[in-house]
Amino acid sequence: MTDARPFRILGIQQIAIGGEDKQRLRSLWVDLLGFTFKDTYVSERENVNEDICAIGQGAHEVEVDLMQPVDIAKKPAVHQTPLNHIGLWVDDLQIAHDWLSSKGLRFAPGGIRKGAAGHDIIFIHPKGNDEFPFGGEGVLIELVQAPPDIIQALSS
DSSP states (O other): OOSOOSSOEEEEEEEEEEOSOHHHHHIIIIIITOOEEEEEEEETTTTEEEEEEEESOGGGOEEEEEEEOSSTTSSSOTTTSSEEEEEEEESOHHHHHHHHHHTTBOBOTTOSEEOTTSSEEEEEOSSOOSSSOBOOTTOEEEEEEOOHHHHHHHOO
């Protein structure tokens, strides 16, 4: 890989943790550790009911999304992997997607779309395949389009 990377990963946007009962996760992360509850997001399509919590402020805020499945018998099974994925701020999501795809990185189905927090997102598949040999090496990675204030704050 000799091409200069035409985008920058700016920092961690979120960590997502799944379980069968998000209330138990919320007791730990909010009640005991002091994270702030911000919102709830439910998507039948993605089989997720999640509480969006956070710590920090502004550009330094990191979300911890506490997820449980809407239907425990359906896929995706957000509760089966305790650390479900990590989200990374990126300064230009479309350019990152195009460049990484051209380098053989495999993305999960669904393309670029709005995520739970309202930002455009795309997921890097945990595993490569014949067509796209690179993946997240067992970790689902979410790339999140950073808004202008985050880009400015984290580019210094």
